[in-house]
Amino acid sequence: MEGLAQATGAVTLGGEHDPMLMPGYGTIGKPFSVFTNAYEIRTPKLVAYHYDVKIKPDKSVTTPRLNREIWHYLDQTLNAFNGIAVAFDGRSMAYSPKKLPTDEGQWNITLPNEDGGTGAAGRRTFTVSIHYIRPIDIARWVCRLRPGRVFLNLDIAAQPMVQSGNLPRVVLNFLRGTNRNLTEQHLDAKSIPSSEYIRLGRFLKGLKVKLTVKDADGHEPTRKIRGIEAHSAIDPAHAFHIEGKAHTIASYFEEFYSVKLRNPNFPVVSVSKVARWPLELCIVEAGQKWTKKLDPEQTVESIRLTTVAPRERLANLSEGLKRIQPSDVALGQWGISIDQKPLEVKARLLTPPTVNLKGGRSLIVLRHRLGFPASQLDSPQYFQIDVALTCIVGLVAACQQMGITYIDPRPPIHYAPRGADTAAFMREKGMEMTQDQGGPPQLIVCFLPRKPCSEYAEIKKFGDQRVGCATQCLYETKAKRGSPGYWQNVALKISIKLHNGINWILRPQTSDPSLRTRRCRTQLLRLSPPSSEAWISTVQPSRLEVIARLEEMVLKLLRQFLKRNGFFFRDGISEGQFPQVIAMEVEAVRNAAQRFGAEHNQHDYDPKLTFLTCAKRHPYSLFPSQAAYGDSKTRNCKSGSVLDADVVSPFAFDWYSMAHSPLLGTGRNCHLTVRSGP
Known part of the structure; x- marks a missing residue:
């Protein structure tokens, strides 16, 4: 106990790089109550x-x-x-x-x-x-x-599982990943290509299967598959002898277990050094985890299956608590009781700020836009022209709300011929527009038929690396049923890509005019090659997630925007590295300010810096306690909801903020913590 007391007592608050203590709870905004995925515990x-x-x-x-x-x-x-x-x-x-x-x-x-x-x-x-x-x-x-x-914090986790049931059906479904026209006739041991045997071996190795034939003890044995053999159960080349009589695998099961195989031409699986089981007599046990990487289609399907609305998710959590908590006898021995109802806390709904669009209602004027479904389509039969025009109208309307206008809001739509070179097709249409309109396009919008799509990488490479033109890819299935909220999200992405995303400012009446503030958000990504012209870097010592050359980046921004204050939003670091990363990056920002002041003979130049960390991988979710408190469509907390009490840290200045309007499932809020202040 003394060692534990010393360990916990060694925690100090208020150090140079410790999180700031919360000065007080917020009062601005309309109060309302929310449920969280937390259940109060009466401690022993x-x-x-x-x-x-x-x-x-x-x-x-x-x-x-x-x-x-x-x-x-x-x-x-x-x-x-x-x-x-x-x-x-x-x-x-x-x-x-x-x-x-x-x-x-x-x-x-x-x-x-x-x-x-x-x-x-x-x-x-x-x-x-x-x-x-x-x-x-x-x-x-x-x-x-x-x-x-x-x-007690509780949440739902999803885990891919291997399909259970009849092993031939499992094998067939696996092979259909590359050819959906396969039937059970294609499971003939001689029909399966050698390359598919290699894939099957990797897939089946380690799976637990049960033999649907009882052994001498009256049990149906269970074994782990070691591999799949490229021969059938009736192949005489793999016969063995018992008491001087030759047996194939099929004849062995028929003589000793009175089981006649219906499909003796199917391959067999090995379950030990000598034992081989026919495919049709094996059952894959349920509950086996799939620990390997999912392909893109499986990833999309898993996301669809795990998308749960807030109300249903909260009900699942309460039901899950009843299933996983220890017995009443065990809890009674420890003197612990767990509240079966989720914690209800007070949150606030902030009034959204009013923004002015630069130049009145418009900042960026686009000359034109190209849109086409995908390079493999040779006719509009899969994505009709009227549907495409409806999508364009929805996107243009959302962009106009963001201050982005178009010279021609109804541009022509081009369908790429089947098998065409995507880059060449885009270049050809871009040159045509340049001749007709007097300038190249500033944005290319592409409608793709499915996700994943091989043309996506080609489109991005052409736009970002070859010609320097912004591109926005949309998937037909989503675009067809696109709601105003969907098009607003697309317009936000387009806004970031055009003119660095700066096409609105806060209305001066809603902010302190004496505070000239620069807001910066950074995240470390591993890209190649690294760029010193952006707030993204790829070089850091060892495994410490520190943004390299940050001082030079901040200095460049200070030269462009002379500001007295700054908000530095930092993402992409683990909690265990907060002290080291923040110490180095805060120092880099302050050194940049000193260098800027020396360049302009402003030796007293010392802008106030607020350093915040942002994280979405945290344990808490917010659920409106009443339907009136949530979004009318998704039932999530409304954008602008803030929680800064009860479940926040007792040692830090932190809060949870729902800064966006989720479209599907349960929205994930952002956890912000002030690590350093002015």
């Missing part, structure tokens, strides 16, 4: 007992998953703790709400075979030993880590 007031755990296997390393399996066997099967709810972290520490009868203990454990076999060779043997360390006052420990209320 007992003394827990800490034990050191050592697991010595026949192998050198055990994973946390295996450690928990061993611990569950020790606790449930062997009843080693006599019903005491001992908590185990999966590695080396265990905590008990009561003192165990003995300070030390050791058990020898033999787990069943991982692949379901019954042979002695596959059994796993471990030695588990525990040793008492010290008592821990839970109430004092919780108070030090988080003063005030304690919450």
Whole structure:
């Protein structure tokens, strides 16, 4: 306990690079209530007992998953703790709400075979030993880590799973990824190309399958697939002998198990050094994780399946809490209770600021725009001309709201011939427009038939690298059902690409005229080659996510925009690197200001800098408590919602902000933390 107290007591606040303390709660905006994915916990007031755990296997390393399996066997099967709810972290520490009868203990454990076999060779043997360390006052420990209320944060995670069921059907669906016209007739061992056998072997290796034939003990054995063999169950070249009689795999199952194969020409899978099972007699067990990379189509499908509306997501969370929380007996031993209702907190809805568009209502005037569905289409039958015109009208209307206008709001639409060179086609149409309009296009809008689309990379390479023209790709399925909100999001993207995105400013009446402020948002990306002309860099020492040449970048911006104050929004760094990164980058910004002041003989030039970190990978989601508080269509919190109480950090100046209007699913808000202030 003393070591823990020293560790927590060593945390200091108010250091040079520690987060700023919150000066107070915000009051501006219309208050309303929201639910969060947090559930309040009544913390125990007992003394827990800490034990050191050592697991010595026949192998050198055990994973946390295996450690928990061993611990569950020790606790449930062997009843080693006599019903005491001992908590185990999966590695080396265990905590008990009561003192165990003995300070030390050791058990020898033999787990069943991982692949379901019954042979002695596959059994796993471990030695588990525990040793008492010290008592821990839970109430004092919780108070030090988080003063005030304690919450359980809960969210939904998605995991791709391998298709379960009949193995031939699973194999066929896998092969249909490259050819959708395949049928079961194409599963003939001689019909499958060698390249597909290689892909199948990688896909099937490690999958657990159950043989639908009972063994001598009356069980249907389960094994892990080692690989797939490029021969059928009736191939005489792979026959074997039993008691002097030759058998193929098909004849073996027919004679010894009275099972006649319906498709003996299917390939077989190997499950051990000598055992081969026919494909049609195997069932893929459910619940097996797919840990490899998904292809683009699978990624799109997974996003569609995991898109859940806020109300449904909140209901799923509450239902999930009931399923995963420990039993009432275990919670009672620890003196813990978990509120079954999500936490309801007060948020505020800020009034959106009024902006002036540069030059009245317009900043950027585009000469023309080219739009075409995709380079493989040779006629408008897949994307009719009237549908394309409707999409253009919606996009033009949204762009006009952003201060972007067009000389011709109804440009002609060009369909690329099937198999045409995308870059050559775009160049040809661009030259035609240059001759007709007297200048090249400033924006090219392309409608693509599907996602992913091979032409996307060619379009971006042509526009960004070859001719320096902004491009915006849209997918037909989304564009056809595009709502005003969808077109507004597209217009925002276009606005950023044109004229650096600066086509509006805050109305002077809504801001302090004495504060001349420059807002900068940075994020470190790994691109090649690096550019010193942007707020993106690729070179950093070791694995420290620091933006290189930041001082020169800030100095260049100061020369363009002489400002007295600055807001620096930083993204793309992990929480563990905040102190080092912020220390180096804040110093770089201040050094740039000093150099700028020296250049202009303003040695007292010292702009006020507010350094904020932005993160969307955080645990909290916001759900309107009433339908009237949310968006009428998506039911998400409205854009401008701010939460700065209850679930925020007690040690930092932070808040959660819904700065945009989500279109699908549950919106993800942004977590902002002030790391350094003026």
